[in-house]
Amino acid sequence: MxxxxxxxxxxxxxxxxxxxxxxxxxxxxxxxxxxxxxxxxxxxxxxxxxxxYPLLVAFSCDLPKAGDFITNDDMGAPLLVVRDRDGGINAFFNTCRHRGAKLASGCGRAQTGFSCPYHAWNYDFTGKLRAIPDQVSFPGVDKAEHGLVKLPVVEKYGMIWLCPTPGKDFDIDAQLGxxxxxxxxxxxxxxxxxxxxxxxxxxxxxxxxxxxxxxxxxxxxxxxxxxxxxxxxxxxxxxxxxxxxxxxxxxxxxxxxxxxxxxxxxxxxxxxxxxxxxxxxxxxxxxxxxxxxxxxxxxxxxxxxxxxxxxxxxxxxxxxxxxxxxxxxxxxxxxxxxxxxxxxxxxxxxxxxxxxxxxxxxxxxxxxxxxxxxxxxxxxxxxxxx
Ligand code: FES
Ligand SMILES: [Fe+2]
Structure with a gap:
């Protein structure tokens, strides 16, 4: 003010x-x-x-370092928000691209990425799929096309907003008046x-x-x-x-x-x-x-x-x-x-x-x-x- x-x-x-x-x-x-x-x-x-609408999902200080993540199940879908190694914020459905398991729960600091607890498909902090165990069993499954589903997210003024609908980009300043x-x-x-x-x-x-x-x-x-x-x-x-x-x-x-x-x-x-x-x-x-x-x-x-x-x-x-x-x-x-x-x-x-x-x-x-x-x-x- x-x-x-x-x-x-x-x-x-x-x-x-x-x-x-x-x-x-x-x-x-x-x-x-x-x-x-x-x-x-x-x-x-x-x-x-x-x-x-853009929804306020966290303060920046909730995720200060690379790998810091929060999850949120209150917006009608399981959501995952994580800070990447370049300091950026990413938001995804917290949903594995193999068969849909939840990748993370609660909040914390992930060391190297997210390994699905179900069959260990592995994603980095930007949502990229890095590894499919026993890849030979998934012929034609392109890793580049099986990254986590991204959600629009904006970090500004020490706050983080996301919209839980893919592709629904928003202008947070316009929304704030x-x-x-x-x-x-x-x-x-x-x-x-x-x-x-x-x-x-x-x-x-x-x-x-x-x-x-x-x-x-x-x-x-x-x-x-x-x-x-x-x-x-x-x-x-x-x-x-x-x-x-x-x-x-x-x-x-x-x-x-x-x-x-x-x-x-x-x-x-x-x-x-x-x-x-x-x-x-x-x-x-x-x-x-x-x-x-x-x-x-x-x-x-x-x-x-x-x-x-x-x-x-x-x-x-x-x-x-x-x-x-x-x-x-x-x-x-x-x-x-x-x-x-x-x-x-x-x-x-x-x-x-x-x-x-x-x-x-x-x-x-x-x-x-x-x-x-x-x-x-x-x-x-x-x-x-x-
Ligand atoms: S559901 Fe995630 S690896 Fe199978
Ligand atoms: Fe009151």
Missing amino acids: NKATRIEMVERAFTLLDNKDTTRVDDIYLSPVASYTCTDWLAQEEAILFKD GLEQGLVEDLKAYGFADYHPYSQQRLHCKMNWKMMLDTFLEPYHFAPLHPTTVGPLLYHNLCLLDTYGQNLREAVIRKSIEKQRDQPKENWDIVPDSALVYLLFPNAGLVMQRDHVELWRSYPIPGKPDECIVQMDYYIPEPAETQSAKDHWERNMDLAVRTVLEEDIPGVEGIQAGLSSGANSHCTFGRNEPALIHFQREVARAIGRA
Whole structure:
């Protein structure tokens, strides 16, 4: 985020605080309950949002060295992402070209390449098929034509996006709202390429995949739902919103911002006194918290609109080497995890049960929930249900 934006956002926050106001849109938004409960609706989301769009699959720091790989089974197909010896990133179906076995599982550092656990066909980090044991039994099988099936992948701003459909190339800057826009500028400035993975959690939740993101998209719930965790630290029902195409940046404001009122304006800075929530459409929520960043990704489970997989990754700017650094990050993470796992998720699972009951036909999003409205509207639009 550039300096002018850091100052302008503090100014906007003070104006809203002084007027006891928040960012509001012109009208309420009625969102059909079907978007959280209907299997047809979900099938369209899977077919479009999770097949045609670039999806954030990792941070660069998850794969720093040649041979570092991750796998992902949450996008409707087994996927493999690996860094090659030239420093490039490759993405493939994690599917052997012999009879389809999974080449790798979990994540780690492969030493020389990938040897299929089933019959040991061997591939290098660029997906090239190097060896077929007992090759004489495969007459006419050309190794050059049996490399792993590549997927479009882009590494930029310390982040890695892929599209799980072969040949579906994408322009990530256009998807982020355009090169000249603030979102790209923010991501560039954070320097995530130099961050370090600290911890991960994977959860199976009883809620629609969108609800995990919804919970980050309005501070209207802070005082009632988080009275003893983040509630006392953040202003209730106060947000700033900027949208970038289908994406958005929402700032919720820490009460500690008050100390900036006495400072000269050129020293104002929104980052230390807010939590900045970026929705990277369709399924990633990036939460910049002063000195660390949390990545929350949510994935639908086919045929189950009321369940999802949530993956949380916590990244820090320096490796945690000393005990006092470890204690600091543990304390920090404990607050984030307690808030989301013990308060947001049970609250949202309650919402899902309520919506699945059929009691309501729609959700009523208030004028004070503009980020939520933007997200729901963009999903509906993307699948042709606006
Ligand atoms: S399935 Fe991979 S070598 Fe046979
Ligand atoms: Fe919350």
